[in-house]
Amino acid sequence: MTKAAPEKEKAKTAALADQIRAGDRRALARAITLIESTKPGHAEESEALLEALLPDSGNSVRIGITGVPGVGKSTFIECFGLQLVEAGHKVAVLAVDPSSKVSGGSILGDKTRMEELSRHPGAFIRPSPTGGTLGGVARRTREAMLVCEAAGFDVILVETVGVGQSETAVSEMVDIFLLMLLPGGGDELQGIKKGIVELADAVIVNKADGDLAAAAERAAAEYHAALGLLRAANPDWRPPVLRCSALTGAGVAEVWETVQAHRRVMEASGARAARRAAQAGAWMWSEIRDGLLRRFKAHPRVAGELDSLEAEVRAGRTTPTAAARRLIGLFQGE
Amino acid sequence: MTKAAPEKEKAKTAALADQIRAGDRRALARAITLIESTKPGHAEESEALLEALLPDSGNSVRIGITGVPGVGKSTFIECFGLQLVEAGHKVAVLAVDPSSKVSGGSILGDKTRMEELSRHPGAFIRPSPTGGTLGGVARRTREAMLVCEAAGFDVILVETVGVGQSETAVSEMVDIFLLMLLPGGGDELQGIKKGIVELADAVIVNKADGDLAAAAERAAAEYHAALGLLRAANPDWRPPVLRCSALTGAGVAEVWETVQAHRRVMEASGARAARRAAQAGAWMWSEIRDGLLRRFKAHPRVAGELDSLEAEVRAGRTTPTAAARRLIGLFQGE
Numbered sequence: 001m002t003k004a005a006p007e008k009e010k011a012k013t014a015a016l017a018d019q020i021r022a023g024d025r026r027a028l029a030r031a032i033t034l035i036e037s038t039k040p041g042h043a044e045e046s047e048a049l050l051e052a053l054l055p056d057s058g059n060s061v062r063i064g065i066t067g068v069p070g071v072g073k074s075t076f077i078e079c080f081g082l083q084l085v086e087a088g089h090k091v092a093v094l095a096v097d098p099s100s101k102v103s104g105g106s107i108l109g110d111k112t113r114m115e116e117l118s119r120h121p122g123a124f125i126r127p128s129p130t131g132g133t134l135g136g137v138a139r140r141t142r143e144a145m146l147v148c149e150a151a152g153f154d155v156i157l158v159e160t161v162g163v164g165q166s167e168t169a170v171s172e173m174v175d176i177f178l179l180m181l182l183p184g185g186g187d188e189l190q191g192i193k194k195g196i197v198e199l200a201d202a203v204i205v206n207k208a209d210g211d212l213a214a215a216a217e218r219a220a221a222e223y224h225a226a227l228g229l230l231r232a233a234n235p236d237w238r239p240p241v242l243r244c245s246a247l248t249g250a251g252v253a254e255v256w257e258t259v260q261a262h263r264r265v266m267e268a269s270g271a272r273a274a275r276r277a278a279q280a281g282a283w284m285w286s287e288i289r290d291g292l293l294r295r296f297k298a299h300p301r302v303a304g305e306l307d308s309l310e311a312e313v314r315a316g317r318t319t320p321t322a323a324a325r326r327l328i329g330l331f332q333g334e
Numbered sequence: 335m336t337k338a339a340p341e342k343e344k345a346k347t348a349a350l351a352d353q354i355r356a357g358d359r360r361a362l363a364r365a366i367t368l369i370e371s372t373k374p375g376h377a378e379e380s381e382a383l384l385e386a387l388l389p390d391s392g393n394s395v396r397i398g399i400t401g402v403p404g405v406g407k408s409t410f411i412e413c414f415g416l417q418l419v420e421a422g423h424k425v426a427v428l429a430v431d432p433s434s435k436v437s438g439g440s441i442l443g444d445k446t447r448m449e450e451l452s453r454h455p456g457a458f459i460r461p462s463p464t465g466g467t468l469g470g471v472a473r474r475t476r477e478a479m480l481v482c483e484a485a486g487f488d489v490i491l492v493e494t495v496g497v498g499q500s501e502t503a504v505s506e507m508v509d510i511f512l513l514m515l516l517p518g519g520g521d522e523l524q525g526i527k528k529g530i531v532e533l534a535d536a537v538i539v540n541k542a543d544g545d546l547a548a549a550a551e552r553a554a555a556e557y558h559a560a561l562g563l564l565r566a567a568n569p570d571w572r573p574p575v576l577r578c579s580a581l582t583g584a585g586v587a588e589v590w591e592t593v594q595a596h597r598r599v600m601e602a603s604g605a606r607a608a609r610r611a612a613q614a615g616a617w618m619w620s621e622i623r624d625g626l627l628r629r630f631k632a633h634p635r636v637a638g639e640l641d642s643l644e645a646e647v648r649a650g651r652t653t654p655t656a657a658a659r660r661l662i663g664l665f666q667g668e
Contacts, residue, residue: 050653058650139655146653226560277648284647287658292626295666313618314611316392319384319480321473324621332629 013045017052020151025124028151035143036129050143053150058276060092060149061263062156064170066196067180072206073159074113076180076246081114081157083252085122089155092148093117096160096170097128098137124153135290138169142283145173171199172279175272176262178255180204181223183216202240202258203227209245216243236265301330347379351386354485359458362485366478370463384477387484392610394426394483395597396490398504400530401514406540407493408447410514410580415448415491417586419456423489426482427451430494430504431462432471458487469624472503476617479507505533506613509606510596512589514538515557517550536574536592537561543579550577570599635664 019027035046067073081091093114118125129140145156158174160166171177179200197203203223208216224241240258244251266272296302309327312318353361369380401407415425427448452459463474479490492508494500505511513534531537537557542550558575574592578585600606630636643661646652 047653047656047659051656054650054653143653143655276650280650280654281644281648284644284654284657287654288630288661289623289627291658291662292630292665293623295662296622296626310615310618314615316388316610316614319381319388319477320614320618320621321477322381322385323618324625325381327622328625328629331626 009045009048013048013052017049017150020053020147021056023152025151028124028147029126031147032126032144035147036140046143050146053147056150057146058149060145060154060156061176061259062145062158062174063259064158064160064167064174064177065180066160066167066170066178067206068182069161071180071182072246073161073180076204076206076244076252077157077159078114078117079246079249079252080255081117081123082120083249084155084256085117085120088122090122090124090153091117091155091157092124092126092145092151092153093157093159094126094141094144094148095128096134096138096141096158096166098132098134098166099161124148124151134165134169135286138166138173139283139287139290142173167196167199172282175266175275176201176259178202178204180206181219183207183212183219197227200227200239201237201262202242202255204255205241205243206246208243208251209248234266234271236269236271237262296327296331299331302327305330343379343382347382347386351383351484354387354481355390357486359485362458362481363460365481366460369477369481370474380477384480387481390484391480392483394479394488394490395510395593396479396492396508397593398492398494398501398508398511399514400494400501400504400512401540402516403495405514405516406580407495407514410538410540410578410586411491411493412448412451413580413583413586414589415451415457415489416454417583418489418590419451419454422456424456424458424487425451425489425491426458426460426479426485426487427491427493428460428475428478428482429462430468430472430475430492430500432466432468432500433495458482458485468499468503469620472500472507473617473621473624476507501530501533506616509600509609510535510593512536512538514540515553517541517546517553531561534561534573535571535596536576536589538589539575539577540580542577542585543582568600568605570603570605571596630661630665633665636661639664 016027016031020031031046031049034042034049037046065073065077077093081093084091114125117123126144129137129144132140141158145158148156156174158170160170167177177199179196179202181203183205205216205220205223208220220241220243227239227241242251242254242258244255246252263272266275297306306327309318309323313320313323350361350365354365365380365383368376368383371380399407399411411427415427418425448459451457460478463471463478466474475492479492482490490508492504494504501511511533513530513536515537517539539550539554539557542554554575554577561573561575576585576588576592578589580586597606600609631640640661643652643657647654647657
């Protein structure tokens with residue numbers, strides 16, 4: 001493929017941006033595919049598109065949600081999303097799952113799990129970008145979020161599972177981070193990865209229905225006590241513990257009320273704007289660090305010595321400082 | 335100053351290394367001053383010294399200790415250290431405190447707080463390196479640790495306070511990480527920075543004496559329950575909650591027994607060697623990342639555009655990806 005002339009490229013990008021702003025879902029899907037592409041040239045195209053759409057982005061409430069497999073995230077998102085689209089909202093559902101395979105991934109890959117929501121004209125569901133590092137997957141999801149906002153989606157749900165550092169990555173791209181738990185009581189927290197509870201702006205005890213209703217109530221009290229032991233991230237917001245049933249729909253409306261209450265509190269104090277500015281700045285530095293490290297690792301002379309030097313360091317035969325200095329010297333052609 | 339001939343430098347380094355191996359305390363202090371120096375040429379000298387001493391390092395138990403100011407860390411270290419030196423151990427006390435000033439710093443700066451220990455021939459106390467970023471302070475402390483080991487110190491205590499990420503940095507350079515708390519009960523945990531409790535291999539409730547003895551017992555039970563809610567970092571080790579009085583010395587011997595029990599368990603499973611190899615590898619990568627970023631920020635063309643581009647990103651006027659790409663391009667002279 002020969003490279004298109006710059007003018008032609010520009011016109012193409014402008015046209016795609018216009019279609020997205022008009023809410024064209026196929027254009028939106030195409031744009032996200034472009035963002036996720038690793039083909040040469042696509043990075044520049046996707047960057048130009050994002051720059052064009054940036055002024056139209058930002059007008060949504062960005063909600064992160066995590067929980068172990070089996071907690072009922074998909075059923076919850078189906079139920080929560082349907083309530084929102086029926087109230088006139090436009091809801092985009094994205095995912096961060098660095099473990100997802102080419103076959104579709106472990107979360108959101110199977111849209112039939114959100115059958116009704118996925119067919120609703122007010123909803124847009126996109127599985128996790130396949131493959132790549134967490135940094136790469138998170139970056140593409142953040143960019144997809146901006147494009148969805150430009151397309152008029154005013155609620156963005158970003159789902160993740162407890163894999164690696166993915167919760168941290170998601171909490172750093174959203175306005176509010178929800179942790180969904182089972183009615184297992186205090187013991188349940190043991191299954192949650194370190195530090196995740198502390199990222200939560202609200203805890204949702206799901207499956208608070210039928211036989212589990214009483215257990216859910218007890219669990220909510222236990223989580224409430226456990227959260228009380230942690231220092232609040234924000235002085236104006238004490239993370240609440242909610243109960244809901246994604247099956248019966250009970251308590252799901254209260255989750256949305258909590259999201260709105262959180263937004264009001266954060267906007268009033270200026271914490272929301274400050275959080276978004278800090279997130280954008282942190283994202284830039286994360287891109288810089290990733291980019292530098294990627295180029296470092298790809299450098300032929302570095303690549304040629306990296307493994308053996310790292311093995312020497314791990315075995316205690318050379319100091320980390322000396323090894324690092326030598327490798328950086330190779331990278332900079334010294 | 336003219337640069338000394340390479341041969342002369344080598345001989346000087348070899349002589350200093352020999353003095354350190356022989357346990358010469360003035361040579362040890364001089365070596366650490368060299369490590370902490372930011373003068374041109376000293377980095378190479380210090381690196382050569384560390385390479386020379388590396389085979390003699392590693393033969394110590396590395397203990398990290400943290401706790402809020404006022405918890406009694408210094409009094410504990412004085413008491414704990416005296417028990418150890420009197421039993422024939424050689425104890426080095428180092429500190430990581432990126433907030434410490436040129437005047438001496440907030441921890442370990444005032445040696446009179448460990449008056450008896452600091453005068454004991456079996457002990458060596460060194461305040462936190464002054465100034466610099468956490469990364470820099472941590473690196474110099476890690477290097478000082480290796481030199482102390484080469485000088486025959488078989489117990490290294492690394493103290494820190496809850497400033498920034500310093501606990502994480504310390505936990506990543508030691509074999510066992512101790513969290514010292516006051517007998518304040520569950521509420522006390524609220525004052526502890528997020529995630530610190532989860533780094534602890536043991537919790538020590540200090541000031542378990544006099545009027546506070548009963549409170550300390552209750553607090554220990556509460557901490558024990560709270561720790562039970564967290565997932566253990568190692569399947570073979572459940573962090574215990576100990577009570578002690580640095581004032582009366584009660585319970586201090588049990589802390590050393592816990593350190594030894596932890597070491598036996600970790601050695602038996604191979605976790606200790608694995609942890610040290612992983613720490614060395616992580617240290618190398620941290621040196622690489624820091625080094626790349628330092629050179630990036632110092633690059634004249636990057637420095638010239640960084641602030642304005644970051645402000646654009648924070649204000650939502652340019653995407654983090656585009657800004658990062660542009661800056662990396664400048665760095666690499668593209």
